Amino acid sequence: MSNATSHAAEGPGCAPIAFLPPRPDVLARRDEIMAALTELVSAGGVVRAPLALKPFETDAFVAYRQPPLAVVLPQTTAEVSAVLAYCHSARVPVVARGAGTSLSGGAIPQADAVVLGLSRMNRILEIDLENRTARVEAGVTNLSISEKVAAQGFFYAPDPSSQLACTIGGNIAMNSGGAHCLKYGVTTNNLLGVTLVLIDGTVVTLGGKHLDAGGYDLLGLVCGAEGQLGVVTEAVVRLIARPEGARPVLFGFDSSEEAGACVADIIAAGIIPVAIEFMDRPAIAICEAFAKAGYPLDVAALLIVEVEGAEAEMAAMLAEIVTIARRHGVRTVRESQSATEAALIWKGRKSAFGATGRIADYICMDGTVPLSQLPYVLKRTGEICAGFGLEVANVFHAGDGNMHPLILFNANDPAEAAKAEAAGNEILKLCVEAGGCLTGEHGVGLEKRDLMRFQYSEAELAQQMAVRAAFDPLWLLNPSKVFPLEGRPA
Amino acid sequence: MTLPSMSSPSMISPAMILHAPRSEAEVVEIVRGALAGATPLALQGGGTRAGFGHAVAAEAGLSTSALSGILRYTPGEMVMTALAGTPLEEVEAALAGQGQRLAFEPADHRPAMGTQGVPTIGGVFAANVSGPRRIAGGAARDSLLGIRFVNGRGEALSAGGRVMKNVTGLDLVKLMAGSYGTLGLMTEVTFRVLPQPERVETLVFSGLEDQAAAELMAAAMALPADVSGAAHLPESVRGRFLAGALPEGAATLLRLEGHAASVAIRAETLTRALGARAPLQRLGPEQSESLWRAVRDIHPYAEDGTQRPLWRVSVAPMAGPGLVAALRMEAGVDAFYDWQGGLVWLRMEAEPEAALLRGLIAKAGGGHATLLRANPAARAAIPAFEPQPAPLAALAARVKASLDPHGLFNPGRMG
Numbered sequence: 072m073s074n075a076t077s078h079a080a081e082g083p084g085c086a087p088i089a090f091l092p093p094r095p096d097v098l099a100r101r102d103e104i105m106a107a108l109t110e111l112v113s114a115g116g117v118v119r120a121p122l123a124l125k126p127f128e129t130d131a132f133v134a135y136r137q138p139p140l141a142v143v144l145p146q147t148t149a150e151v152s153a154v155l156a157y158c159h160s161a162r163v164p165v166v167a168r169g170a171g172t173s174l175s176g177g178a179i180p181q182a183d184a185v186v187l188g189l190s191r192m193n194r195i196l197e198i199d200l201e202n203r204t205a206r207v208e209a210g211v212t213n214l215s216i217s218e219k220v221a222a223q224g225f226f227y228a229p230d231p232s233s234q235l236a237c238t239i240g241g242n243i244a245m246n247s248g249g250a251h252c253l254k255y256g257v258t259t260n261n262l263l264g265v266t267l268v269l270i271d272g273t274v275v276t277l278g279g280k281h282l283d284a285g286g287y288d289l290l291g292l293v294c295g296a297e298g299q300l301g302v303v304t305e306a307v308v309r310l311i312a313r314p315e316g317a318r319p320v321l322f323g324f325d326s327s328e329e330a331g332a333c334v335a336d337i338i339a340a341g342i343i344p345v346a347i348e349f350m351d352r353p354a355i356a357i358c359e360a361f362a363k364a365g366y367p368l369d370v371a372a373l374l375i376v377e378v379e380g381a382e383a384e385m386a387a388m389l390a391e392i393v394t395i396a397r398r399h400g401v402r403t404v405r406e407s408q409s410a411t412e413a414a415l416i417w418k419g420r421k422s423a424f425g426a427t428g429r430i431a432d433y434i435c436m437d438g439t440v441p442l443s444q445l446p447y448v449l450k451r452t453g454e455i456c457a458g459f460g461l462e463v464a465n466v467f468h469a470g471d472g473n474m475h476p477l478i479l480f481n482a483n484d485p486a487e488a489a490k491a492e493a494a495g496n497e498i499l500k501l502c503v504e505a506g507g508c509l510t511g512e513h514g515v516g517l518e519k520r521d522l523m524r525f526q527y528s529e530a531e532l533a534q535q536m537a538v539r540a541a542f543d544p545l546w547l548l549n550p551s552k553v554f555p556l557e558g559r560p561a
Numbered sequence: 562m563t564l565p566s567m568s569s570p571s572m573i574s575p576a577m578i579l580h581a582p583r584s585e586a587e588v589v590e591i592v593r594g595a596l597a598g599a600t601p602l603a604l605q606g607g608g609t610r611a612g613f614g615h616a617v618a619a620e621a622g623l624s625t626s627a628l629s630g631i632l633r634y635t636p637g638e639m640v641m642t643a644l645a646g647t648p649l650e651e652v653e654a655a656l657a658g659q660g661q662r663l664a665f666e667p668a669d670h671r672p673a674m675g676t677q678g679v680p681t682i683g684g685v686f687a688a689n690v691s692g693p694r695r696i697a698g699g700a701a702r703d704s705l706l707g708i709r710f711v712n713g714r715g716e717a718l719s720a721g722g723r724v725m726k727n728v729t730g731l732d733l734v735k736l737m738a739g740s741y742g743t744l745g746l747m748t749e750v751t752f753r754v755l756p757q758p759e760r761v762e763t764l765v766f767s768g769l770e771d772q773a774a775a776e777l778m779a780a781a782m783a784l785p786a787d788v789s790g791a792a793h794l795p796e797s798v799r800g801r802f803l804a805g806a807l808p809e810g811a812a813t814l815l816r817l818e819g820h821a822a823s824v825a826i827r828a829e830t831l832t833r834a835l836g837a838r839a840p841l842q843r844l845g846p847e848q849s850e851s852l853w854r855a856v857r858d859i860h861p862y863a864e865d866g867t868q869r870p871l872w873r874v875s876v877a878p879m880a881g882p883g884l885v886a887a888l889r890m891e892a893g894v895d896a897f898y899d900w901q902g903g904l905v906w907l908r909m910e911a912e913p914e915a916a917l918l919r920g921l922i923a924k925a926g927g928g929h930a931t932l933l934r935a936n937p938a939a940r941a942a943i944p945a946f947e948p949q950p951a952p953l954a955a956l957a958a959r960v961k962a963s964l965d966p967h968g969l970f971n972p973g974r975m976g
């Protein structure tokens with residue numbers, strides 16, 4: 072283990088993000104803890120080989136990494152319960168982990184923590200089409216649920232771009248969204264129940280196949296809690312009938328402002344497409360170079376608007392949308408003519424982060440703003456980045472105001488990295504001032520933990536922490552995340 | 562302490578003081594005063610809840626009646642912010658003026674519960690009241706984006722915001738929705754709204770038994786038809802709808818809403834797939850409107866001049882008919898179904914039969930039952946909300962204590 076006593080994760084060129092100081096007594100008991108864990112899980116459940124441990128040091132917030140104390144991969148809810156009960160009594164921090172695709176460092180461990188990976192709990196337990204539900208283990212990937220029911224004409228609606236890899240447990244922890252949540256909502260709107268293991272090993276069931284669970288909406292609280300309240304081992308999710316057809320259409324504009332205003336007008340007209348995605352010129356160029364999706368390169372902003380339904384339904388909606396776009400001076404309108412073309416259009420969008428990563432290092436912001444503020448915030452974002460001498464590419468879910476400015480920089484240049492971080496912080500402040508929030512779907516994690524005071528008062532943070540403590544009084548679950556380290560309850 | 566303002570007590574016992582603060586600052590002052598004097602508060606919106614559950618053991622009431630008004634409404638963003646005591650009616654009228662509406666179709670339950678008063682938007686969220694569109698548009702809690710509230714420490718806090726997507730910190734908004742005023746007083750609510758559809762139509766299938774109706778509704782929900790209401794009215798209640806104008810026999814209803822062209826296409830889709838199962842009629846916008854309002858407001862069991870026990874039962878959609886059949890073997894009961902069969906309204910002929918009902922729900926795969934109406938003796942004896950397993954109840958108690966450490970708000974309400 073490198074540098075086990077450091078309190079900060081390593082990051083090339085980035086200001087270190089502090090972790091809670093590791094508990095020396097826990098570090099000293101590592102062998103004893105490993106031995107105890109081995110007894111609690113089935114064969115192969117404790118990862119030992121140094122190479123096999125590597126991937127657990129970080130997630131998709133790759134600028135930071137930190138080797139954990141140990142990694143355990145339980146196979147059942149009972150094993151998860153046993154591991155948590157043990158860690159609770161031994162006062163060892165625990166970080167749950169799905170696929171490690173978190174963009175905010177949510178799954179990055181700390182030196183004295185046991186990583187509890189759900190990857191071996193990846194079974195689809197029950198598909199109940201009449202009640203339109205799927206019961207799955209937490210380590211099941213998002214896409215595999217939709218794949219499982221595709222032949223019967225159903226799907227699971229929230230579709231993060233990472234859906235091939237990310238797990239439903241991670242989706243619940245981050246309340247993940249996707250391109251299509253304008254119509255179908257995010258994870259919390261499609262989640263009916265969970266099996267939750269509390270830090271002392273207690274197993275509780277929240278919700279189920281029925282629509283409204285009794286009592287407090289603890290399910291709503293657990294969703295988006297970033298693994299701070301308990302470990303989810305099973306979930307019941309809503310399945311939805313797949314529409315007959317879906318058609319994305321490309322709209323090119325001469326300015327981001329026009330595109331932004333067009334989005335607001337589409338929504339105001341009472342039309343709710345399934346998706347409205349936005350890209351500015353740099354993003355268009357990057358995605359087109361990677362995916363060859365046929366995006367027009369001579370426009371300043373691109374909207375991908377997707378409508379769905381029967382043929383005549385789509386045609387009627389599109390006609391209205393085109394009329395609105397023309398009022399905003401749309402330059403190019405291109406309907407996809409085939410399923411292949413539609414898939415290509417989405418491939419370009421969904422590979423935006425990966426494609427950007429091939430040409431530069433970037434940090435991805437995730438603030439959400441009210442729709443009416445979009446044009447203003449886009450303009451200011453450009454100005455802020457220019458002020459730091461940095462380039463920015465914007466690609467995001469416009470229909471719900473969830474922005475993703477990608478600030479490009481060179482990670483080998485510490486000065487530039489510091490500028491990128493400073494620009495990012497200013498953009499997030501801007502989002503909050505515009506009536507929005509720090510993060511729409513990627514979560515607070517490590518990344519935005521120290522910015523929480525932009526959005527919340529001390530009393531508000533204290534209240535959230537008090538609720539957190541109702542679940543985990545000793546602060547053992549993913550304790551370095553979400554809440555600023557200073558000002559925590561003793 | 563000088564009381565900021567008072568109005569005459571309405572639903573709370575006449576001897577009780579009823580605070581009606583006019584600002585968040587006044588709410589804070591009252592709560593701090595109550596904290597100092599260790600005097601619990603009964604929270605209320607329009608006070609339309611009189612018929613429900615256990616009496617709150619409080620000496621003073623805290624009402625949102627003077628916290629009223631729409632603060633911000635931007636139709637282009639489909640978002641409204643209103644003070645919690647704003648009458649629901651005022652909210653709905655303002656939305657209708659812009660061709661919009663609430664997504665979750667809250668009921669006017671006054672006729673069924675035999676209460677009076679003015680339902681407030683805060684009360685609707687506090688009780689997470691959702692009507693037929695719940696199966697398509699989500700519950701009240703799904704529309705609620707942000708709140709301001711005062712907790713049991715007398716702190717004014719905000720949670721959530723006015724954007725659709727927000728994962729910044731814990732989602733206290735969901736927690737406060739449906740907490741029946743036991744965690745804090747919401748002073749301001751911000752919620753998402755939806756455009757009104759251009760056209761509404763209802764397909765009525767006649768003469769199906771409960772089980773066959775549940776199967777038909779499930780088959781309809783499996784089709785790409787965006788059904789926005791699926792209800793089944795057995796023969797015993799059918800006559801209470803549309804002044805008896807529905808066709809003979811039980812009626813199974815499927816509602817379609819949207820662009821006129823879409824609705825026509827989707828009605829065809831449903832007719833083609835399901836038309837052979839039962840005689841089928843189509844109702845236009847006016848009849849649909851009044852039919853679904855009656856489903857929403859539990860009309861068959863409203864104003865029936867009785868205090869016969871009324872239950873609201875939430876189960877897996879396909880479990881509804883089996884549950885009712887099992888209950889019938891042992892007790893006199895009348896029932897109809899909403900939410901594709903998953904929301905069952907039960908009117909008992911005599912006793913509430915709480916233990917029997919709750920036992921059968923557990924056997925049917927789980928869910929919960931809430932007693933909405935009963936005579937005072939029964940109400941005092943029966944937990945209105947489904948009792949929870951011990952570990953969950955303990956967790957809920959800790960959550961309550963984290964917001965209201967001194968048990969100031971609505972003692973006994975959820976017990």
Ligand SMILES: Cc1cc2nc3c(=O)[nH]c(=O)nc-3n(C[C@H](O)[C@H](O)[C@H](O)COP(=O)(O)OP(=O)(O)OC[C@H]3O[C@@H](n4cnc5c(N)ncnc54)[C@H](O)[C@@H]3O)c2cc1C
Binds near residue numbers: 130172178243
């Ligand atoms: C290329 C790319 C594109 C992306 N696109 C999107 C997008 O469109 N929309 C979006 O919302 N996100 C997106 N993300 C972010 C990420 O994929 C999501 O946050 C995802 O939900 C994380 O799932 P995971 O299984 O990888 O979780 P992890 O990264 O392993 O963990 C994330 C958090 O969840 C906690 N956790 C994981 N499993 C459990 C469990 N069973 N119980 C309790 N806590 C748990 C962890 O402790 C951690 O805090 C993207 C990421 C990448 C890399």
Ligand SMILES: Cc1cc2nc3c(=O)[nH]c(=O)nc-3n(C[C@H](O)[C@H](O)[C@H](O)COP(=O)(O)OP(=O)(O)OC[C@H]3O[C@@H](n4cnc5c(N)ncnc54)[C@H](O)[C@@H]3O)c2cc1C
Binds near residue numbers: 608611
């Ligand atoms: C237990 C219960 C179950 C119900 N179930 C249904 C149902 O299934 N379907 C249906 O249509 N109607 C139901 N109702 C009725 C529902 O409460 C009303 O439609 C709605 O609350 C009307 O608002 P009001 O202003 O009259 O609320 P009130 O009757 O005054 O209050 C309702 C509840 O919310 C609390 N409350 C009110 N305002 C606030 C606030 N600003 N902040 C915090 N708490 C507040 C109160 O303390 C009370 O517990 C139910 C009511 C109760 C009490």
